[in-house]
Amino acid sequence: MATNRTDYEPAAIEPHWQQYWESQKTFRAPDDADKPKYYVLDMFPYPSGAGLHIGHPEGYTASDILARYKRARGFNVLHPMGWDAFGLPTEQYAIQTGTHPTVTNARNIENFRGQIKRLGFSYDWDREIDTTDPDYYRWTQWIFLQLFKRGLAYVDERPVWWCPELKTVLANEEVIDGRSERGNHPVERRNLRQWVLRITAYADRLLEDLKGLDWPDSTKRQQEAWIGRSEGAEIEFPIAGDTEESLRVYTTRPDTLFGATYMVIAPEHPAVNKIVTAENRDAVDAYVRKAAQKSDLERTDLAKEKTGVFTGAYAINPVNDQKIPVWVADYVLVSYGTGAIMAVPAHDDRDHEFATEFSIPILQVIENQDLPEAERADLPYTGPGVLINSGAFSGLPSDEAARRITGTLAERNLGRPSVQYRLRDWLFSRQRFWGEPFPIVWLPAQDYDKLDADLRPEEPVRYTADGREWYAAPIAESALPLTLPEVESYQPSGTGESPLANVKEWVDVWYNARTGQTVPATDPRPEGDHWLAARRETNTMPQWAGSCWYHLRYLDPRNQDHLVSPERFQYWGVPDYYIGGAEHAVLHLLYARFWHKFLYDLGVVTEPEPYKKLFHQGIILGEDGEKMSKSRGNVVNPDTIIEEHGADALRAYLMFLGPLEAMKPWKSQGIEGITRFLKKVWRELIDREGNRQSRITDAPETDTETLRLLHETIKKVGEDIEALRLNTAISQMMIFVNHLQKTDTFSLETGKTFVRLLAPFCPHLAEELWERLGETPSVCYAPWPEYDPARLETETVKVVFQVNGKYRGDAQVPKAADQDTVLAAAKDQPRVATHLDGKTIRKVIYVPGKILNIVASP
RNA sequence: GCCCGGAUGGCGGAAUGGUAGACGCUGCGGACUUAAAAUCCGUUCCUUGCAAAAGGGUGAGGGUUCGAGUCCCUCUCCGGGCACCA
Known part of the structure; x- marks a missing residue:
């Protein structure tokens, strides 16, 4: 099953193992496993036309290492991926080229998926979701309907941020210093009729529950300040x-x-x-x-x-x-x-x-x-x-x-x-085509009286235009999804109306006041006086809508009857770890908490918070130390790196750059060191014919130093992964391999143990080596090695000798040695003795196993 | 202006209050080679010294401590967030 290569050739072994994982569905997360679950969630990307940015694989590699580690630890790991695909760039491309956003979107997703797969991430692709898929946004619309019915969605004519360039309104959160967060265009105030979500009703709970979250402090503080x-x-x-x-x-x-x-x-x-x-x-x-x-x-x-x-x-x-x-x-x-x-x-x-x-x-x-x-x-x-x-x-x-x-x-x-x-209600409508349509129709006042009680929200939602009052009525849940119509032009009108307003045959409907069903107004009016002429809402939802609850859909992505079934939620619950950029500190992360709490109140979920543990990966700067940007020409393309060095090297290098949370510059030369390390790993285990190195013995490991270092490495790598200190985990593996290189011989067991430690970081290489060392794939489910604390102990310990706080030598002493013995040993050393010469010892500080400090003065 | 976070060799970085600079990159010297690549060995904080060693050194200044990169105070610079929210 392994490849037949004699050298370390990532270009050959990586596609091979990617195909293996795909065909074997190695990372499928069964819903009925008799194992504890572990849910590792990445912030899903917006599939832009530009393809994957180097920042994506940074966070995704970290979460993948965690996912693979937890799998080896015996957890049933849910590690999914999907697409946050509604958004302005796709629509703007449609405006420019006339290409339907669905077409562009499919192409972009295809590209993103391919790039992500080439990085060897252990996603369960059977659970892939796409926020623009009607089967998905049907439930986004469903949640909106529940908000509407409970009086948490209303319309308001209010001064809102209008961006003339983007021809849409923006939420407070999307406006930074009088410019649009996306595109940096100037914005101005306009009075427009808008849908607003009553997030302020949850202000106290959003604030209070922050306290219990395992999140970066700065992010908690930002939300706290935003709620104000x-x-x-x-x-x-x-x-x-x-x-x-x-x-x-x-x-x-x-x-x-x-x-x-x-x-x-x-x-x-x-x-x-x-x-x-x-x-x-x-x-x-x-x-x-x-x-x-x-x-x-x-x-x-x-x-x-x-x-x-x-x-x-x-x-x-x-x-x-x-x-x-x-x-x-x-x-x-x-x-x-x-x-x-x-x-x-x-x-x-x-x-x-x-x-x-x-x-x-x-x-x-x-x-x-x-x-x-x-x-x-x-x-x-x-x-x-x-x-x-x-x-x-x-x-x-x-x-x-x-x-x-x-x-x-x-x-x-x-x-x-x-x-x-300080928190204001959430401005929830956009005058755009490429978003979730609101499952709402507008009725004149006299028709609203005919509306069945079940369809009425707690408080009527209405507005006045040209002297007429319009009332909002919900579309039947059974009629969801309300899909986007085909349009001829995606060009916004610029008057504050969405392109959907131009699609008469979609906008005008017959509305059933008893059931909430609609039929196009182009059809003959159905029998019965409960069929009313109505206009659809033509605004669409903002991009944030789909990401407010996606963590739930992964649990049950094909369920046609529920957003997520209670059984699935019961088992998988909310993510145990959520990794993504800090730029969403108040936007996505606040909105998602709001929706999740609302779903909690509805009884859809039984946990009040969506993301209990959160980690932000830092930004990777260009080689010049500046933010990567096309105009600077300092953008690093993951595909290029994979071609030159392989995905394993890219993954390991991204983690080796520095602390995951830190902002750090990319260095092309640096990846050479990782490539050298991986080649060295290969060479220590595989000979020139591609077989196991002859110096690897079948007998148990006998070298005590190898054993001690191996167990130290098991301990450190495991602890570092748990804390996402992945740079030091890699350092430790390097130290271990440097040691192997210096030994004449080591045992097969030692080699296999190391491969298991390497597997979360460099899974392709690990699979290849695992099999060549005589195991059967996949290493992904080989249990994580346990370290033996006894192996970490040594008979003697090094004690550092200091005189007046300065290093003056050291010695190996028995672990149990008492102060007098160690002091005597210290005094025996000429270097220590010199510094004590002519002085009186005033005090001796002895920290067993660490240090002996002699305080002396004339 | 307010609130956070940070500052360690030529570079990325490592160090439960206990030998500062692990690991890697770069540079320099060497081995192997006809040569190159690859690989391996040595070296790489500064000053003095042939060496052994001595002194200095973690943004600046002070403090606590037997001992401080780490804890406390003041300041400088950099990054992030908030910014007429009464």
Whole structure:
């Protein structure tokens, strides 16, 4: 079965074993195995036209090593791969060339799959999934329907990020510094009707459950910051004069309420129009218009001066009945808190800047008495302290004052404790063709009344356009998947509508108000008055949708009745290890947690978190130390490396570069060292005729040093794999092979043990050697070697001698030697003696088996 | 501005508070060869020294300790995240 090559020729042995694994289905993960399960998940790739990037095999090799190791450890390992294939590049290619995205997608997947297979990863290809496959997105749509029914999906006309270049709206998470995350195009605000998912309903749980996750700290912190929980109070400020109006503000510092010398409301705040006085209206209107035109980049640019206008209105401070002016300023965001603030210039940097700019009084109400007298009046001061100028509350520490002021206001129904989140609801619709269609139709108001109760969401979802009200109604679950129609043009309209809106024969349907079934409007209307004329939703879902739950579909990829069957989930559960890039820290990883928690609430899964253990592989830079990019011409193509050095060498080298999580540059010369190592492994085991080396004996290993090093290597490689310290695992294997090279003879058992250690890293070579050493394939299921702790022990140990902390020699001493014996041995050494000469020993520190430090002074 | 992470030879990196530089790359010297490739051996932190050895050395400065790359404080630089969220 092994190849007949006499030399190490990866180009011959790698395809051979890849075919073997494929034909034998070596990595098929049975669902009914009588073994403990282990689920290793990779972040699945977007199959771009550019093919595999070197960053893909980095993470995938690490997970593959873990998967193969766990298999050898007796686990039934689930290690799947699939395609996150909806997305803009494929659609843009379709726009440019007219090629249907399905065609491009199939071609790209074909290419990716081939590249991945050439790397020898141990995926169970029977479980391959593709988010654009109707059998897959049927369940994405199904989950959406459940969200819809439970009131977690709604439409909202709201200012959203619109990217003129991409001709679509983007989520907050997809906008970085006023530019699109994908493509780096400028974005602007537009008011559009959008689907939104109520992720904020899960904010507290998403935050709370982070604590129990075994994730990189930085990623947890990023999610924590993104959710941005803050505790404070909402306070009611009545508007002065003949009006019932009042402004509600949110503040984290109710203790500074006496220092509020003005208020600010956001330009978009609905109260602006109601409170503005006649003489100020023109100026306010102009300001509001201007603010609306500003991009958020302009609005959030810290360097710029604060702007705002006075509304002419005054509000009453509920604690002291002071009249304070109400301003409109764009430094207050309508989308956070209540869209209005009480401004305390003495104790807030931003308010201080604004008050200084517009000559508004600044009143200190907090004093930090830990500061020297001279500095206590330095403003703004934003820390805690003791209240001053605050009526009955003066003299209280700020934290206690905050509680008492909130309590007093609550009694008068003018305030209450409040928790706010920075997290906004998730903007979930895109004006694109290449995405999951929403399983939703729109009905006019009068028809919505005819809708069966079972089809109605908890709260009606509706919007108004051209004076008519439209209501959302769900398509029957049994009618899923709702597939994408054929279209003639993929060009977005640019008006905020998807290309699907142009496909009349798809959009217009007869909708059954009892069952949710639809038939095309081009067909005759079916019998019965419960068949209503309806329009399909023409937006599609964002790319994140499919990846929110893919970890579940791998468990049961062909199930036609369930997203995942309870039995399959019962056995496989959620991934034990999830490996992927840190760039998804808040996007995919937050969305997926949200959907998974929702599925948990539905009872589809019985675990509240999808990814218990997460690891981010670091970025591999180009040889010049810069990020790889086509324009720099420093891109390393995995295919080229495989041709020159083989997949095993590429895998091992990627792991050997440095710590998996670190950002590190690629060096073409470095891979030579790995190639040399693999050739050396071959040569130590195989002679020139391709047979087992004659110096390998059948007898048990007798050389104690070989045995000790072998067991040390078993221990280190195993422990390092568990911790994904794969670079040092490879170092240890190199040390071992260097040792074998120096021995005259070693046993067959020693050789076979080493091959098993090498197998997760370089599986092709390991299979080949395994068979040539007389075993039958596959090495993948050969049990992982156990190390014998007794073999690691030596009779004597090396103790380092130090005088005053400096190395002055060492000696092998019996393990149980006591301090006096070792001290005597040390003193015997001339080098130690020299440094003790003329000195008195003040102290001796002896760490058995490690070190003997003699502290001596004249 | 705030919050993280990092800084070790010519390079990638290794080191439960216990000989800093494992392993690999590169360079240099040598062996084998007609020659080359491949392979093997030696050497490769700096200074002094023929050597033995001595001194210095993990971004900078201080501290804790018998002993610090590792722990603590201050600072510099680099990378990442957040950034008017009241």
